[in-house]
Amino acid sequence: MTPQTMNAVLSDRLFEIKKRHADAFSWLDGQQAAMVDQVIAWSKINSGSGNLDGLRRMGETLEDAFAKTGADCTLLPLSPVRMISLKGEDQSLELGPCRLFSIRPQAPRRILLTGHIDTVFAADHPFQTPRWLDDQTLNGPGVADMKGGLIVMLHALLAVERSGAWEDFDFSDFGWDVLISADEEIGSLGSAAYLAERAAFARIGLTYEPALADGTLAGARKGSGNFSFVVRGRAAHAGREFALGRNAVVMMAELITQLDALNGQRSGVTINPAVIAGGAAPNIVPDSAVLRFNVRVESDADAQWVREGLMAISKDIGAREGFQVSLHGDFNRPPKPIGPRNQALFDIVSACGEAMDIGISYRATGGCCEGNNLAAANLPNVDTLGVRGGDIHSADEYVLVESFAERARLSALIIFGFAHGAFDDLLIGEGA
Known part of the structure; x- marks a missing residue:
C-alpha cells in the first residue's frame, strides 16, 4: 500500500468506528464539566513524591475512580531506593506503591496506558490550591502534570467499556493495563522495572503527560x-x-x-x-x-x-x-529516538486526530518521562496524550480546560481503533 492509499484506508476505518461508537463520544462531551470538577478536587490533594500520606490518599481516590471501569486493581509495592542527602549521607527513600488496573487480563492483544500520581510540589510548598485564571484556564498543582492526564485516560477507558457496541462485537481478545506510579517525578527509580515488565505484554503504549498548550505532542526525547x-x-x-x-x-x-x-x-x-x-x-x-x-x-x-x-x-x-x-x-x-515502529504509531495517532478534527504535530524535546522507559523496553508509544497546558513544575502550572473532552475523545478513538483491529496491518512488528 502506498502512503496515500494507507491514509485513505485508515481514514475510512476511523470514520466507521466513530459512527459505530457515536454514543460513547457524545457521552464524553457530556462529561466535560465533571472532568473539570474532578481535576479541581484531585489538585487539592497534595501528592508530592515524598509525601507518602498524600500519595496514599491520592492512590485510594484513583482506585475508587478506576473501579467504575470494572478493572481489577493490584497494589505493587516498591522497595526503598538509595539517595545522597544534602549532608552527603547515604539515605533510604521510601516510595509509594504502583497500581495496576487490568481489564480482560488473559486477552492476547493489549494496550499499556501509564501515568503517575506524584507531583513536584512537597507538602510544605506554598503552591497547594487550584484557582481560575480565566474561564478556560485553571492554575493548580498537578492540573496538567498529570492529574489532568489521568482524568483524560480514565474517561476514555470509561467510554470504551460502557459502549453499547460491546454487545455485537467480540472484543474478548482485547484488553488493557493501566500502570500508575508514584515516583515518576523523581525518575521512576522504583517503578522502572514494572514499566519494563508490563511493556512486554502490550503492542502499543499510551502515556498521559500533558501536551503543549497548542496541542503539540512530544516526539523524540532526551x-x-x-x-x-x-x-x-x-x-x-x-x-x-x-x-x-x-x-x-x-x-x-x-x-x-x-x-x-x-x-x-x-x-x-x-x-x-x-x-x-x-x-x-x-x-x-x-x-x-x-x-x-x-x-x-x-x-x-x-x-x-x-x-x-x-x-x-x-x-x-x-x-x-x-x-x-x-x-x-x-x-x-534512556533516550527515546523515533524509529520506524514508533513513527508508525505516531502516524496512526495523527490520523485519529484528523478524524476528530484535532491537529496533531510532534516536536523533539529535552524532557523525559515514562515514554522513555517504554521505548527502552521496545514498546512503541505516544507519551503526551494528556490535557493541553503549560508551565509545569512551577507554581504557574495551568490546564486549558476545554481540552479534557477533546483529548478524551482522541484517546477513546485510538483505543477503539486498536480494539477493532483497525491498526493491525499498519503497526510494524517486533525487530523492525
Missing part, C-alpha cells in the same frame, strides 16, 4: 540522569586555625566550574548544577559540600562521554591535598 558530587575537606576554626582547614565549599565551587564547562562541548548534552549545600556556621571552615545535578543526553554515546567527563573531574578534585570526592547516581531514563 535521556536523563540525576547525579550527586560530595566533596569532603577538613573543618577548622575560621579565625584561629584557618590555614589548617580545607574548605569543601570553595573546592565544590571549582568542581561546579569544571562541570559547567562540559556544556557546549557536545551537541545535545546539557548539564544543570541545581542544588548545593555545605557548611555549618560562618566561623567554621566547611568540611563538606554536596551538589545535585541533572544531565540530558541524546544518545547512549553521549551518556558514556558524560560519565568519562565526570570521572575526570572527580579524579582532578580528589587529587587535591586534604580533599576527597565521591560521585553518585547514573542515567535512569
Whole structure:
C-alpha cells in the first residue's frame, strides 16, 4: 500500500468506528464539566513524591475512580531506593506503591496506558490550591502534570467499556493495563522495572503527560540522569586555625566550574548544577559540600562521554591535598529516538486526530518521562496524550480546560481503533 492509499484506508476505518461508537463520544462531551470538577478536587490533594500520606490518599481516590471501569486493581509495592542527602549521607527513600488496573487480563492483544500520581510540589510548598485564571484556564498543582492526564485516560477507558457496541462485537481478545506510579517525578527509580515488565505484554503504549498548550505532542526525547558530587575537606576554626582547614565549599565551587564547562562541548548534552549545600556556621571552615545535578543526553554515546567527563573531574578534585570526592547516581531514563515502529504509531495517532478534527504535530524535546522507559523496553508509544497546558513544575502550572473532552475523545478513538483491529496491518512488528 502506498502512503496515500494507507491514509485513505485508515481514514475510512476511523470514520466507521466513530459512527459505530457515536454514543460513547457524545457521552464524553457530556462529561466535560465533571472532568473539570474532578481535576479541581484531585489538585487539592497534595501528592508530592515524598509525601507518602498524600500519595496514599491520592492512590485510594484513583482506585475508587478506576473501579467504575470494572478493572481489577493490584497494589505493587516498591522497595526503598538509595539517595545522597544534602549532608552527603547515604539515605533510604521510601516510595509509594504502583497500581495496576487490568481489564480482560488473559486477552492476547493489549494496550499499556501509564501515568503517575506524584507531583513536584512537597507538602510544605506554598503552591497547594487550584484557582481560575480565566474561564478556560485553571492554575493548580498537578492540573496538567498529570492529574489532568489521568482524568483524560480514565474517561476514555470509561467510554470504551460502557459502549453499547460491546454487545455485537467480540472484543474478548482485547484488553488493557493501566500502570500508575508514584515516583515518576523523581525518575521512576522504583517503578522502572514494572514499566519494563508490563511493556512486554502490550503492542502499543499510551502515556498521559500533558501536551503543549497548542496541542503539540512530544516526539523524540532526551535521556536523563540525576547525579550527586560530595566533596569532603577538613573543618577548622575560621579565625584561629584557618590555614589548617580545607574548605569543601570553595573546592565544590571549582568542581561546579569544571562541570559547567562540559556544556557546549557536545551537541545535545546539557548539564544543570541545581542544588548545593555545605557548611555549618560562618566561623567554621566547611568540611563538606554536596551538589545535585541533572544531565540530558541524546544518545547512549553521549551518556558514556558524560560519565568519562565526570570521572575526570572527580579524579582532578580528589587529587587535591586534604580533599576527597565521591560521585553518585547514573542515567535512569534512556533516550527515546523515533524509529520506524514508533513513527508508525505516531502516524496512526495523527490520523485519529484528523478524524476528530484535532491537529496533531510532534516536536523533539529535552524532557523525559515514562515514554522513555517504554521505548527502552521496545514498546512503541505516544507519551503526551494528556490535557493541553503549560508551565509545569512551577507554581504557574495551568490546564486549558476545554481540552479534557477533546483529548478524551482522541484517546477513546485510538483505543477503539486498536480494539477493532483497525491498526493491525499498519503497526510494524517486533525487530523492525
